[in-house]
Amino acid sequence: GENVEQHPSTLSVQEGDSAVIKCTYSDSASNYFPWYKQELGKGPQLIIDIRSNVGEKKDQRIAVTLNKTAKHFSLHITETQPEDSAVYFCAASRGAGGTSYGKLTFGQGTILTVHP
Amino acid sequence: NAGVMQNPRHLVRRRGQEARLRCSPVKGHSHVYWYRQLPEEGLKFMVYLQKENIIDESGMPKERFSAEFPKEGPSILRIQQVVRGDSAAYFCASSHGAVSAETQYFGPGTRLLVL
Numbered sequence: 001g002e003n004v005e006q007h008p009s010t011l012s013v014q015e016g017d018s019a020v021i022k023c024t025y026s027d028s029a030s031n032y033f034p035w036y037k038q039e040l041g042k043g044p045q046l047i048i049d050i051r052s053n054v055g056e057k058k059d060q061r062i063a064v065t066l067n068k069t070a071k072h073f074s075l076h077i078t079e080t081q082p083e084d085s086a087v088y089f090c091a092a093s094r095g096a097g098g099t100s101y102g103k104l105t106f107g108q109g110t111i112l113t114v115h116p
Numbered sequence: 117n118a119g120v121m122q123n124p125r126h127l128v129r130r131r132g133q134e135a136r137l138r139c140s141p142v143k144g145h146s147h148v149y150w151y152r153q154l155p156e157e158g159l160k161f162m163v164y165l166q167k168e169n170i171i172d173e174s175g176m177p178k179e180r181f182s183a184e185f186p187k188e189g190p191s192i193l194r195i196q197q198v199v200r201g202d203s204a205a206y207f208c209a210s211s212h213g214a215v216s217a218e219t220q221y222f223g224p225g226t227r228l229l230v231l
Contacts, residue, residue, distance in 0.1 A: 006158075032218045043120075043207055043222040044159065089158055095218040102147060102211060102218055103172055106158040 002027040004092050006107025014115050019080050021110045023090035024072040032095035033066060033073045034104070038087045047088075048075070051095070080114045087111050118143060120210050120223035128229045135195040135202070137226045141210030148191040149220060150176075150183060153205040165191060166213065198230045 003026040013019050025033075031052035036044035050057045050064045050073065057064050061080075066073040077084055091104040121140040129135050141148050147166055151159040161175040165185035176183065180198075185191040195202055205227045209220035 034219070036222070043122075043224045046219065046221060049219065093218055102149060102164050102220070103161045103174075104149070104151075104159075104209075104220060105161065106151075108158045 002030060002092055002105040004090060004105050004107040006090050006110060008110060009108065010111045010113075012113045012115065013080050015080060015082060017080055019075075019077045019084070019112055019114075021075045021088055021090070021112075022072060023074070023092075023107050024070075025092045025105075026071065027092065027094070027105075028071065029094050030092040032093045033064070034091050035062075035064060035075050036089045036091065038089065038109075040086075044089060077112075080112075082114050082116050085112055085114045120208055120221055122206075122208050122223040122226050124226060125224060126227050126229070128231065129198050130231050131199055132197050135198050135228055135230075137193040137195075137206050137208075137228070139191040139193070139208030139210075139223060141191070141208075142212075142221055145210035145212050145221075147211045147213040148185050149209045149211075150191075150193050151207045151209065151222075153207060153225075155204070159207060162193075195228075198228075200230045203228055203230045 006023045034049035037047045038044045048062050061078045063076040087109045089109050090107040093104045149164050150162040153159045163176045163183045164172040180196045182194045205225045207225045209222045211220045
């Protein structure tokens with residue numbers, strides 16, 4: 001089955017700096033890669049996702065890049081703010097179709113702390 | 117628009133009791149997924165359901181756990197004869213199934229504590 005590795009496990013940055021979180025996956029059939037932000041005591045919130053037919057996607061201060069050949073994808077947050085502090089999870093799935101349809105495999109999470 | 121709703125938010129059970137967790141998907145969504153999160157760990161897939169059908173239960177323990185998504189009403193995750201190792205946060209997610217089919221939106225979770 002799919003295995004997703006996420007690094008680093010903790011990341012501490014100063015407000016205004018950039019933060020980068022990286023994930024690798026094992027299943028070459030995976031084609032959908034979402035990122036979730038989880039605040040303490042809450043459920044994961046989808047912040048951005050990317051499908052395998054594109055290499056990069058950007059939404060304001062957040063961007064995701066995908067390298068299908070190397071089987072890794074990354075989350076980039078620019079101009080970080082204290083409210084960005086949370087746990088971030090990457091995930092991978094085969095997307096629509098097949099018996100594995102929709103099943104997300106998550107990375108272990110990155111605790112991001114943004115210091116004012 | 118209401119998002120995914122889960123209740124109860126917190127549930128305390130003694131060993132041997134039953135736990136029943138409920139999930140109402142986003143209005144219009146017909147696909148429901150259950151995930152379990154142990155303390156300080158990532159989320160692990162348990163089961164994927166569509167209305168009245170279990171599509172994939174490969175992540176669900178073979179004993180004591182069951183899930184359903186009836187034609188009417190919420191999806192239910194049922195844990196019989198709970199043990200302390202069942203203590204975790206249980207999250208439900210839903211997706212539309214047709215439009216952006218693989219995009220899953222999560223509920224706030226049910227935190228189960230087994231004494």
